[in-house]
Amino acid sequence: MTPPRTTPQVQRAAIEMFAHALVAATTIRQLHATGTPWVDDALQGLIRALDDAAHAGVEMPLRLQISDHCLCHDGVPLDGPSLQAGALLQRCVEREIAALAFTPGLTIDEANRCFDLLLPEHNKRALTRRHRDQVLRAMGIRHVAITSRIPGDPSNRTGSVHGRGAMQSYQALADCLQRNHVRASHDQQLTVTEANGIVERTLVQLEKEPSSLLALAAQDNIDRFTVGHSVRVALLALQVARATGATHDQLVHVGTAALLHDIGKSKIPEEVLFKQGRLDKAEWACMAQHPRLGAQVLIEQPDLDASAIGAAFCHHMGPDGRGYPTPALPMRPSATSRLVRVCDVFEALTAVRPYKRALTPCEAYAVMLRNEADFDQRWLRRFIRTLGVFPQGTRLLLDDGAHALVTEQTDCPHRPIVQLLSGPGGAELPASTPTRLALGTAIDGVTRKVAAVTTHDRTVRLPELEVEDPQVLTQSPQHACVSLPIQDGARSP
Amino acid sequence: MPSPQERPPGEHFEEAIARWHLHVQTEVKRSSSLPTAMFDACDPNLEARLADATERIFGLLLDHRVPPAVAMLPEEQLHLELVEERELRGLVQRLRADHGTPPPTLDDGLRDEYLSVLADLCCNGEPTTRRDAARRLRRDFALADVDDLEHLTGALTNALRRCTTTASADEAERIERLCHDIARATTAALADVAATDPA
Numbered sequence: 001m002t003p004p005r006t007t008p009q010v011q012r013a014a015i016e017m018f019a020h021a022l023v024a025a026t027t028i029r030q031l032h033a034t035g036t037p038w039v040d041d042a043l044q045g046l047i048r049a050l051d052d053a054a055h056a057g058v059e060m061p062l063r064l065q066i067s068d069h070c071l072c073h074d075g076v077p078l079d080g081p082s083l084q085a086g087a088l089l090q091r092c093v094e095r096e097i098a099a100l101a102f103t104p105g106l107t108i109d110e111a112n113r114c115f116d117l118l119l120p121e122h123n124k125r126a127l128t129r130r131h132r133d134q135v136l137r138a139m140g141i142r143h144v145a146i147t148s149r150i151p152g153d154p155s156n157r158t159g160s161v162h163g164r165g166a167m168q169s170y171q172a173l174a175d176c177l178q179r180n181h182v183r184a185s186h187d188q189q190l191t192v193t194e195a196n197g198i199v200e201r202t203l204v205q206l207e208k209e210p211s212s213l214l215a216l217a218a219q220d221n222i223d224r225f226t227v228g229h230s231v232r233v234a235l236l237a238l239q240v241a242r243a244t245g246a247t248h249d250q251l252v253h254v255g256t257a258a259l260l261h262d263i264g265k266s267k268i269p270e271e272v273l274f275k276q277g278r279l280d281k282a283e284w285a286c287m288a289q290h291p292r293l294g295a296q297v298l299i300e301q302p303d304l305d306a307s308a309i310g311a312a313f314c315h316h317m318g319p320d321g322r323g324y325p326t327p328a329l330p331m332r333p334s335a336t337s338r339l340v341r342v343c344d345v346f347e348a349l350t351a352v353r354p355y356k357r358a359l360t361p362c363e364a365y366a367v368m369l370r371n372e373a374d375f376d377q378r379w380l381r382r383f384i385r386t387l388g389v390f391p392q393g394t395r396l397l398l399d400d401g402a403h404a405l406v407t408e409q410t411d412c413p414h415r416p417i418v419q420l421l422s423g424p425g426g427a428e429l430p431a432s433t434p435t436r437l438a439l440g441t442a443i444d445g446v447t448r449k450v451a452a453v454t455t456h457d458r459t460v461r462l463p464e465l466e467v468e469d470p471q472v473l474t475q476s477p478q479h480a481c482v483s484l485p486i487q488d489g490a491r492s493p
Numbered sequence: 494m495p496s497p498q499e500r501p502p503g504e505h506f507e508e509a510i511a512r513w514h515l516h517v518q519t520e521v522k523r524s525s526s527l528p529t530a531m532f533d534a535c536d537p538n539l540e541a542r543l544a545d546a547t548e549r550i551f552g553l554l555l556d557h558r559v560p561p562a563v564a565m566l567p568e569e570q571l572h573l574e575l576v577e578e579r580e581l582r583g584l585v586q587r588l589r590a591d592h593g594t595p596p597p598t599l600d601d602g603l604r605d606e607y608l609s610v611l612a613d614l615c616c617n618g619e620p621t622t623r624r625d626a627a628r629r630l631r632r633d634f635a636l637a638d639v640d641d642l643e644h645l646t647g648a649l650t651n652a653l654r655r656c657t658t659t660a661s662a663d664e665a666e667r668i669e670r671l672c673h674d675i676a677r678a679t680t681a682a683l684a685d686v687a688a689t690d691p692a
Contacts, residue, residue: 244596254599295610296622299629306607306633307599313610328616328675329649330668331609335601349574357573366580369587381588382596389584414585463582 014049014056015073018102019064019081021049023071026088029115031182038270043108054104061101061145066092069167079167084178084227086171091118099147106143113139169205172198173231177259181227184266184297192256192301199234199255203248206238229347234258236343236387240379243386256304257311258340264294264312277355291316292325307336315341319376338376342368342383345375360453360460361391389414389465390450397452397459398439401425407436414450414465415440605652608634612649615679624689627682636683645676 021042028042054060065072066089070082082089092100095118117139132146176198180190237258241251265273268290272283279287294312298304314333317323318341321331333341349364359367365384368375388409390396396404396418403426404418420435422428429435437443439450453460611634614626630636636645649672 241599244599246599250599292613292617295614296618299611299614299618299622299625307603310603310606310610313613314606325613327609328613328678329609329652329671331606331652332602334603334606335597336599336603337606338597339599359574359576362581362584363574363576366576366584367574369584370580376597378594378597381594384588413588463578465582465585 010056011053011058014053014058015062016078016081018046018049018053018062019071019073019078019085021046022064023081023085023088025111026115026119027084027178029112029119030087030178031185034112034116039112040108043111046111047106047108050102050104050106061103061143063099063101063147065099066097066149068093069171082167083170084174086175087178088118089171093149096149097146098149101145101147103143103145110141110143114141114144117141165205166209169198169202170231173202173234173259174227177227177230180260180263181266184263190260190263190297190301190304192304195256195259196252199238199252199259202235202255203238203242203251206235206242229351230259230262232347232351233261233340233343236347236383237339240339240343240383240386244382253305253307254336254339257308257336258343260294260298260308261311261315261340261344262290262294263297264290264292267293267297288316288324307334310334311337311340313337315344317341318374320373322373335376335379339379339383342375342379346383357457358455360455360458361387361394362389362453362462363460365389385413388416390416390453392416395421395454396450397454398448399451400446400448401451402448403454410438412440608648608652612675612679615682616675623682624686627679627686630679631683631686642673642676642680645679646673649676 025039025042025046028038032038050062053062063073064078065075067077069089070077070079071085071089072078117135132148136142136144136146176191176195180195183190234255238251238255241254246254268287272279272286275283291313295309298309298312310333313325313327314331314337316325317331317333317337319333319338321327321333345368346361346364349359349367350361352358365380368380386409388406390406392406392408394406394416396406398404401424403421405421406416407419408417410416415438417436417438420429420433420437423430423433434443437448439448441447450462450465452462608630611626611630614622615630618626630645634648646669650669
């Protein structure tokens with residue numbers, strides 16, 4: 001049967017889904033033994049994604065190129081799947097692999113044998129450049145082909161659109177966390193010094209390119225062991241803590257604490273952890289153990305700072321200690337734990353889960369502000385001021401019907417700088433129109449306001465958010481709200 | 494072949510879009526009152542432009558699709574927190590409340606939290622955890638003397654007093670008893686450590 005004609009977007013989506021499935025299968029294979037249901041499910045997912053791609057008309061074999069820091073297809077970086085592909089990329093680079101090509105007909109056994117060659121540290125030599133094809137044939141791998149790297153080939157260094165540094169930092173955080181979850185689930189010592197070092201490097205990267213790193217976080221969809229969630233929580237905590245003028249050591253401690261706050265989930269059975277749907281009473285009781293289990297894991301690490309142990313234990317407690325677990329001694333969480341909690345809940349509310357849709361950031365703020373006892377209000381408000389009522393990357397519908405993307409925050413948390421994506425009513429923008437503007441600022445006598453926030457599946461209409469005296473919202477009395485029109489950089493003289 | 498409105502069971506969203514796309518392209522020509530030849534003569538690129546516009550619309554749909562790695566439950570089982578308009582309206586106003594208030598210091602409450610977590614793990618942890626928690630107590634709270642029940646009870650009680658703003662006399666007594674019990678469990682763990690780890 002001839003595959004149906006599909007659009008390039010459909011094909012691109014199918015390729016991304018396959019790359020996601022490959023990365024997920026790599027993670028599961030590192031964690032579980034061959035033949036376990038988890039591995040079989042992951043490999044089935046890989047095979048299904050390959051068939052879907054073929055069905056969508058993607059050229060077969062489906063060839064994924066391996067650059068130093070990114071998976072690519074046809075030279076185009078696949079940013080989303082690459083975020084957690086650090087281990088796969090590293091193994092491929094060590095084995096001088098330039099591309100992996102997959103043909104439909106791949107079986108679970110064959111995929112398993114392929115991972116046996118690709119993943120173990122000790123197997124680096126099995127796939128030597130000269131004997132590669134013979135090894136694959138001997139192993140009965142007929143639906144995966146390997147292309148060798150040509151040293152010095154510029155395609156080896158294809159970068160992500162978000163910048164190589166940001167991608168590397170994110171991959172390092174995700175890899176480190178993934179490794180530590182695997183180690184914790186196997187009762188092995190964690191790599192705490194490495195985690196601290198990676199958080200330090202992330203801080204340097206946040207100084208250089210904060211927007212790239214945070215934009216990458218929004219693309220991470222793989223949630224095995226809540227890796228994507230924890231990395232995002234760490235990035236949020238670092239961003240907020242940086243804005244308060246915390247010292248370098250404090251930042252490293254809070255970053256590590258946020259990164260490892262859910263490590264206790266590595267001790268929760270996967271059928272509970274990944275259950276789609278409501279947990280029953282017994283499952284909930286099991287899940288509620290993860291903060292104490294996390295503290296148990298972390299306490300075994302001799303070099304770990306106390307704040308990480310506290311955050312793992314207390315991140316489901318309100319500022320007055322209510323929540324879970326119930327400690328032997330009534331307690332009040334530290335400021336670090338209270339910040340991690342704010343970041344944790346915000347991330348969970350704004351993320352898609354199998355059982356819920358994502359809230360927009362302003363909806364999440366409204367939910368979090370409902371009950372003052374749930375969060376440290378000083379941290380929560382500092383958090384909103386730092387991220388903005390409309391954080392970077394939020395898509396807005398303006399009151400004249402134009403669509404815009406938030407690109408930058410100002411001192412006014414509800415008046416960011418936006419990039420116009422379309423004119424009024426969705427019309428194309430005339431070439432002479434400035435495309436970068438500060439909301440709430442009059443340009444040619446017109447002040448644009450936010451009418452709605454749009455997401456992939458919803459348009460959330462917003463009421464008037466303005467206050468009588470907007471100056472009271474500025475970060476400091478010296479910095480009043482911006483009131484000058486901002487010219488489009490590309491078109492300014 | 495099913496009509497574009499009928500989605501066969503199990504058909505993937507993207508396959509359906511591809512099928513609708515083909516259907517729309519066909520319909521563009523078929524539904525025109527112009528004969529095909531006229532259609533082409535009027536504007537040879539009309540069909541191509543209409544097809545392009547359709548592709549762009551579908552492309553936008555795909556750009557905003559639900560992330561692929563998240564397999565969603567059926568629509569009716571999805572949970573969406575409802576946020577009222579008044580809550581959104583009050584959002585910016587509520588930010589005024591702490592205008593000028595300095596943010597908390599990250600180290601605030603760290604030592605008390607640490608002591609409480611260690612005490613909890615000495616009481617509720619697995620045997621190995623109890624030993625690890627006791628080791629940290631000895632090292633980080635200078636509790637080398639394993640018999641120092643009084644010292645530990647005092648430290649726990651002080652930590653707890655810092656956490657509670659008001660405590661009646663009854664409550665204070667209850668707290669002290671609780672701290673004493675925890676301290677007893679903790680000193681047992683400390684003694685266990687001292688036996689295996691005299692340094």
